[in-house]
Amino acid sequence: MSVISAVWIPGQGAGSVADDLRDLDRRLDGWIDEHEAALDGLRDPDPDPLRQIEKSRQLQRALHEGGWAQCGWPEIVGGTGGSILHRAVVCERLTRRGFVTFGMFEHLEVLLPALIRFGAPDFVATAGPEFLSGRGSWAQGFSEPDAGSDLISLRTTARRVDGGFRIDGRKIWTSWAAHATRCLVLARTGNPEARHRSLTMLAVDLDDPRIEVLPIRQANGGAELAEVVFDGVVVGSDRVVGDVDGGWAVALEVLLHERGTFTWFRLCVLLGRMRRLLKAGLRERADPRALGELIADVVSARSAAVDALLDAARNEESLARASVCKLQLSQVEQGLYDLAVSTFGPDLTLGLLGGPLAELTQQEFQFSRIVTLYGGSTQMQLDAIARQVLGL
């Protein structure tokens, strides 16, 4: 049996980036072998959303204890260094080994890079390690009832008070708000006429009594979305992420990851679920032409995701290229569940597949219908490509 260090440190391998990544991959694989008994229950998602959330917390804690949750993150958030490529390798190995229950910790890849880049160092040094260790997690408070695709029209205000800001307003579709400890809130700090130049990003504790979280009962039975009401919530100046009136830059950084690099991580999860479905009979029962088309789309999307990761590792990200990733990812996610429904028919729709698989796949099918909405609707992504890539 191999000796496995408690904490993997990048750059301890033979030299090149690739050797380093392969070394990390091997060590994580070995660690999973060694801890099989403790980890096995954390593999599959649970159809009950609350039990699922608890499972994802347990998995995050186990990964942190093993030293894997810290890989690829900078020291300031309690990380052991390395880059997004290291995180990508960790995610791929975990999903290959059947762990697809990241739940709200998928959000790490959406929010944490922007927090690290723009947050006040002392605050980041507190909140970052909480998030990585599973002790805390984050909600993303961007959309409002009257500001969806037109995010810049948002009306939640943050007014200067002694030592900080007072937040009033209402957010909606706030992912994980009922279960998270903190929320990234985009609010208006100036004249609405100034459009994106009067927005500020704030980090807010969700246990504040002047915050009301109203969970939204989702069509798929899930519980990650909520409406959040802010009624005179006061936060200190250290909770400003980025510059006052400079919140749009932070929002763009979040979107860059949500649409771009996140594609790799989400694809890993989808591949994990696809393996589950293939083993459950999709491989034998699916029309080969349709399955082949899905695989070609997976390979395609993954190639775009590789380029997004390499761009991020070189600090050369682009929001327009991120849209290309996001659109391909949506196509794969919907394509996978379209194929599952058309292949399994009533075995899926009437719940006859073995174990929790039918229920999970039903939920995942329904969720796949909104992937063309969150993170910017497909129509917004097409607009972005027309404007930024084609110059129209």
Next chain:
Amino acid sequence: VTTESHFEEFVSSAAEAFGRDPGDGSLAGVGFDDLLDESLDDAYVRSAVFATFVAHGRRLGRSSALFRLIARPYVNAYGLDERRTVAGLALRHTGVTAQVAVPAYLGESDLLVDLGESAGVVVVEPADVEPVGAASLDPDLVQVVEVPVGKSRLASGAAEAAAARVLAHSAGCLAAAMELLGAGQAVMSLGVEHARSREQFGRPIAEFQAVRHLLAQASLNVQSIDHLCRATLRTMGSIDALPSDIAKAVAGRNARRAADSVCQVLGGTGFTWEHPFHGLQRRILVLDSLVIGSESVLAELARTVEGAGDPANLPSLPAQAEAAFASSRRSA
């Protein structure tokens, strides 16, 4: 400086050459045959070779580049004369004759035709080549000839022949995918240019969301080819190689989709002989059907799913990073 950063420079200089002379003359200009003398295992050589095909697609080249590239592994395996040998792609054959897709301008080249594992490889002299007068959709690129296959057969059982077949197929697929990428990019330029200049209802049609989304969707299709071709190029020949027939199939499918969207944006103008669109559309349809058809690749992909439920052939991140960050051994 990485090899990867040279790629776009290679495309530009080759595109310039094909802009002056779309035929085989430009291949000499960009040193194509000299590049083929070297190994495609070299990332720099590989980059320059496949960039040529992107340029060929963008400028609707009329050269025999694809057929020379496919011939090369056999030329090396059998010790043939590389300057006078091009490949013909067998479409169907009896024991006596074969119908073969060959370059539009065959000249005095010998034709090397691989009829498959059992029938083997034949070399046909120019005198034996008979045009069949079939209507090629892209007569600047490819025509069909009939050749006798009863004689001049090369040993087919050798390990060298099998290896040559794999190499030729892999290189041919990626080259066709790259050319489809180039043609797709050229189609995009036509669509964007037209949307900006054509006015209806008192404004450029580029201002209408219906038109913008058609073009953005087309661009998405073309950019997807780009990412997949890059990933395939990076790891070609390594143990982590992506099979290039996936790139070929996706490129054919996506380029056709992009051409359909742009065709709609171009309106009646795109349906005229004078407009360059139909040339690109012809090139795309022909390339999609050549080397290997996308339909057969897609159906075959389903069979690559392994016992553990894993689709084979996913891009490997360490291998991709290794190739992307490798510094170039030479300067451009």
